[in-house]
Amino acid sequence: MNQQTLLTPVVRMEHISKHFPGVLANDQVSLELYPGQVLALLGENGAGKSTLMNMLVGLYRPDSGSIYIRGELADIQSPQDSMALGIGMIHQEFMLVGNMTVAENIILGLRDLPFVPKLDEIKTKITELSQRYNLQVDPDAVIHDLSVGEQQRVEILKLVYRGAEILILDEPTAVLTPGESRDLNKIIKKMLNEGKSAIFITHKMDEVIEFSHKVQVLRRGKTVNICDTKEVTPRDLANMMVGRDILFSLDRCPFNPGGVKLKVEHVTVNNPLGSRPFLDDVSLEIHQGEILGIAGVAGNGQSQLTEVITGLLPCSAGKIYIDNKEMSHATPLQIIRAGVSHIPSDRGAMGTVGDMSVGENLSMKKYRTKEISQGGIIKRSFMRAFADKLIKTFVIKTPDQNTCVKFLSGGNIQKTVLAREIDSCGGLLIAVYPSRGLDVGATEAVRQNLISQRDKGNAILLVSEELEELQMVADKIAVMFEGRIMGIKDVKETNTEELGLLMAGTTTVRRDA
Amino acid sequence: MRLAVVKRDTKSKSMAVLIPLISFIVSLILGAIVLLASKSSPLQAYSAMLKGAFGNARRFQYTIVEAIPLLMCGLGVGIAFRLKFWNIGAEGQYVWGAIGITWVMQFWKFLPTFMLLPIGLVVGMLLGAAWAGIPGFLKAQWSVDETLTTLMLNYVAIGFAEYLYINAWKAPYGNMGTPEFPEEAWLTQVWGKVHSGLFIALALVVILWFLLYKTRWGFELNMIGKNPRAARYQGVSIKTNIVLAMLISGAICGLAGSMNTAAIAHRLTKGVDSGYGFTGIIIAWMAGLHPFASILVAIVIAALKTGAESLQIAMKLPESMGEVLQGLVLLPLLAGTIFIEHRLKIIKQEAQ
Ligand SMILES: Nc1ncnc2c1ncn2[C@@H]1O[C@H](COP(=O)(O)OP(=O)(O)OP(=O)(O)O)[C@@H](O)[C@H]1O
Numbered sequence: 001m002n003q004q005t006l007l008t009p010v011v012r013m014e015h016i017s018k019h020f021p022g023v024l025a026n027d028q029v030s031l032e033l034y035p036g037q038v039l040a041l042l043g044e045n046g047a048g049k050s051t052l053m054n055m056l057v058g059l060y061r062p063d064s065g066s067i068y069i070r071g072e073l074a075d076i077q078s079p080q081d082s083m084a085l086g087i088g089m090i091h092q093e094f095m096l097v098g099n100m101t102v103a104e105n106i107i108l109g110l111r112d113l114p115f116v117p118k119l120d121e122i123k124t125k126i127t128e129l130s131q132r133y134n135l136q137v138d139p140d141a142v143i144h145d146l147s148v149g150e151q152q153r154v155e156i157l158k159l160v161y162r163g164a165e166i167l168i169l170d171e172p173t174a175v176l177t178p179g180e181s182r183d184l185n186k187i188i189k190k191m192l193n194e195g196k197s198a199i200f201i202t203h204k205m206d207e208v209i210e211f212s213h214k215v216q217v218l219r220r221g222k223t224v225n226i227c228d229t230k231e232v233t234p235r236d237l238a239n240m241m242v243g244r245d246i247l248f249s250l251d252r253c254p255f256n257p258g259g260v261k262l263k264v265e266h267v268t269v270n271n272p273l274g275s276r277p278f279l280d281d282v283s284l285e286i287h288q289g290e291i292l293g294i295a296g297v298a299g300n301g302q303s304q305l306t307e308v309i310t311g312l313l314p315c316s317a318g319k320i321y322i323d324n325k326e327m328s329h330a331t332p333l334q335i336i337r338a339g340v341s342h343i344p345s346d347r348g349a350m351g352t353v354g355d356m357s358v359g360e361n362l363s364m365k366k367y368r369t370k371e372i373s374q375g376g377i378i379k380r381s382f383m384r385a386f387a388d389k390l391i392k393t394f395v396i397k398t399p400d401q402n403t404c405v406k407f408l409s410g411g412n413i414q415k416t417v418l419a420r421e422i423d424s425c426g427g428l429l430i431a432v433y434p435s436r437g438l439d440v441g442a443t444e445a446v447r448q449n450l451i452s453q454r455d456k457g458n459a460i461l462l463v464s465e466e467l468e469e470l471q472m473v474a475d476k477i478a479v480m481f482e483g484r485i486m487g488i489k490d491v492k493e494t495n496t497e498e499l500g501l502l503m504a505g506t507t508t509v510r511r512d513a
Numbered sequence: 514m515r516l517a518v519v520k521r522d523t524k525s526k527s528m529a530v531l532i533p534l535i536s537f538i539v540s541l542i543l544g545a546i547v548l549l550a551s552k553s554s555p556l557q558a559y560s561a562m563l564k565g566a567f568g569n570a571r572r573f574q575y576t577i578v579e580a581i582p583l584l585m586c587g588l589g590v591g592i593a594f595r596l597k598f599w600n601i602g603a604e605g606q607y608v609w610g611a612i613g614i615t616w617v618m619q620f621w622k623f624l625p626t627f628m629l630l631p632i633g634l635v636v637g638m639l640l641g642a643a644w645a646g647i648p649g650f651l652k653a654q655w656s657v658d659e660t661l662t663t664l665m666l667n668y669v670a671i672g673f674a675e676y677l678y679i680n681a682w683k684a685p686y687g688n689m690g691t692p693e694f695p696e697e698a699w700l701t702q703v704w705g706k707v708h709s710g711l712f713i714a715l716a717l718v719v720i721l722w723f724l725l726y727k728t729r730w731g732f733e734l735n736m737i738g739k740n741p742r743a744a745r746y747q748g749v750s751i752k753t754n755i756v757l758a759m760l761i762s763g764a765i766c767g768l769a770g771s772m773n774t775a776a777i778a779h780r781l782t783k784g785v786d787s788g789y790g791f792t793g794i795i796i797a798w799m800a801g802l803h804p805f806a807s808i809l810v811a812i813v814i815a816a817l818k819t820g821a822e823s824l825q826i827a828m829k830l831p832e833s834m835g836e837v838l839q840g841l842v843l844l845p846l847l848a849g850t851i852f853i854e855h856r857l858k859i860i861k862q863e864a865q
């Protein structure tokens with residue numbers, strides 16, 4: 001697969017720089033992509049990967065430097081311009097319009113659309129394409145009603161519908177389950193086999209090795225390394241990105257659980273629309289100083305479990321106790337007051353307020369306490385000191401704490417949520433996909449952080465789709481399937497095969513709580 | 514060649530100041546075209562307007578008097594707008610304030626006269642709050658769309674006030690309007706026509722600024738307005754705060770109504786639905802919901818009105834001309850705000 005010689009690159013970016021208030025996001029970056037090639041673009045959170053790609057699709061304008069597409073100087077001023085050049089991008093954060101249908105989203109922004117689009121023709125074409133690439137979606141479905149996995153399929157359909165030849169994939173699998181990622185990767189492979197070229201941003205090293213021919217690493221906006229994928233190991237890559245060795249192993253104290261912190265007893269949450277309840281007679285308990293992992297394919301009740309515990313979802317039947325006090329129908333505020341922290345799965349929609357500053361977002365759990373306010377009045381100086389402390393300990397990359405959260409890189413938004421929730425944890429921490437979108441270094445740090453919280457005696461409920469992460473961090477693993485707990489296993493006494501079977505719902509062994 | 518509006522990569526601070534200025538100049542040019550078309554000299558017209566608004570102490574006082582209720586209604590709706598709660602019912606809440614004070618002045622005879630004014634203001638506030646609380650409650654409890662409810666409730670309030678001053682509460686003499694309030698219960702004048710309501714309005718500006726920018730509650734309102742899901746997840750009750758914000762919003766608009774009635778008309782009569790509540794929406798919007806900025810905007814809008822009035826007289830222009838000019842000034846100012854976050858771009862189409 002070495003077509004690099006003699007060909008003109010399909011994309012050539014030369015000495016691109018981009019400056020934002022307080023940061024130089026890209027500093028003289030050059031990049032070359034050859035036909036049929038997959039280039040993996042790697043780098044720490046905030047290294048400037050998304051920014052560089054956004055300039056290729058006309059969302060941002062470079063301050064200096066030039067872009068050549070198929071050898072010709074291109075002046076890309078808008079997403080439509082890049083579309084006309086055959087460039088398509090899947091963004092890190094979804095770019096779909098929630099209350100419109102799949103078909104409407106796919107044609108949205110097309111330049112040569114007639115004033116009254118012929119929806120039937122469009123739908124036929126969508127169906128045809130979705131069959132060809134094995135991307136089942138209903139063109140009439142409203143985006144709101146789709147799972148993240150399905151939404152990601154719509155994003156891909158958008159690209160193929162528009163006939164993109166150069167694909168830019170910004171962490172396309174970050175929000176997907178391992179199963180969904182595998183499916184997505186198959187589709188991407190198929191598109192590449194048709195001769196399309198791609199730039200692939202990911203923090204998952206196995207994807208880099210599997211897909212890419214060439215690797216380019218950014219650090220603080222500059223290119224630090226370009227090499228052939230064949231020549232490197234995941235460990236090398238991690239090292240290049242963060243400039244140090246990643247341990248891939250964690251320190252922990254021996255398992256020494258205290259009293260019961262959280263007890264969930266026969267909890268059921270009805271689903272007003274579906275036939276099967278979100279949660280069906282779920283029982284579990286977590287002790288102080290214990291990490292209980294929740295494994296399972298997304299959509300099997302994990303998010304409802306965390307929301308019913310945190311008071312965001314009403315409990316239809318059963319009881320929830322925190323510190324032996326019944327909290328089944330407590331409000332979210334009462335749960336927070338009971339010392340519960342919650343890292344939600346969706347950092348943008350729930351975890352942060354994009355239009356408020358980093359400092360304010362970091363204070364959103366503690367603004368009621370003396371650490372930030374006095375007698376109902378927020379002390380800005382306290383808030384500033386508090387936020388600075390968290391920015392430092394959790395290594396959040398931001399020009400300053402007054403910057404709006406929406407201007408941070410994806411991974412740094414995630415770190416903002418992690419910092420706030422881990423810092424405010426007063427006994428129970430509920431962490432849903434905490435390492436989503438983090439680079440290898442930050443992932444390691446978060447896992448270590450969860451373990452130190454456990455060592456301090458906090459109880460942790462960790463929802464994750466990666467068995468590997470759960471096996472590394474948790475003491476016990478509960479497997480969820482169709483709203484039920486299929487079994488709770490001690491990490492040391494179970495293995496990947498057994499957990500995998502439980503996740504698929506095949507075992508009937510149910511542990512009685 | 515095509516023109517396109519594209520989002521700026523970063524929000525521009527200098528533009529936030531420059532754009533209203535440019536919009537204002539555009540407005541003046543547009544106005545000049547209209548004036549020329551109707552064969553009047555724009556220069557003369559504008560200087561007549563300027564004189565009408567600020568030309569002498571009396572005109573200046575008049576402008577301030579107009580600005581007071583505008584400012585208060587702007588502050589009132591601004592609070593609801595922070596929650597993305599589109600309270601367009603300020604007019605109705607204002608009318609209820611006027612009804613409230615009239616009720617106290619006319620029927621609460623058991624009160625000593627010096628108590629009539631303070632109690633009347635408070636009752637006006639409470640009625641305004643209650644009137645705003647209805648759509649707030651409907652929204653919080655059953656997600657009833659507030660734009661419709663608040664709008665419709667205006668007409669109910671205005672109709673009811675009409676019934677009162679034409680029928681039920683009509684003074685024995687004249688053909689409409691309630692009896693005049695006792696003179697000791699009027700709002701005192703502090704500088705010519707300018708009444709002490711000015712101090713109440715300015716105090717409100719400071720109080721609201723403090724509430725919105727310094728307190729925990731203000732922080733919570735900000736969260737709800739910018740991302741309600743995140744606010745709920747952080748333990749902030751959206752339902753309670755919608756009702757609370759609407760009560761305060763209505764109270765301020767109600768106070769504007771009772772205060773202005775006690776200061777100007779001294780009775781409930783025709784003209785109580787003078788549009789301050791609706792104009793308040795424009796003020797809140799143009800001031801970016803900021804209390805201090807609202808002062809400036811309220812004065813500009815009030816000056817437009819007083820200026821246009823004397824323009825009609827000085828230039829012998831039809832009454833509608835003044836209104837056309839007011840509208841012409843507002844349009845570019847409102848349209849201009851989108852250029853703070855967006856920019857115009859010229860796309861050159863290459864010859865094929
Ligand atoms: N619109 C913007 N305004 C201001 N700063 C921005 C903007 N977009 C990005 N930045 C800054 O540019 C830097 C690079 O961000 P970018 O999103 O490119 O990082 P990234 O490499 O994609 O990181 P991640 O892996 O976390 O997604 C960050 O410091 C970010 O704060």
Ligand SMILES: [Mg+2]
Pocket residue numbers: 049050051092170409410411
């Ligand atoms: Mg990114």
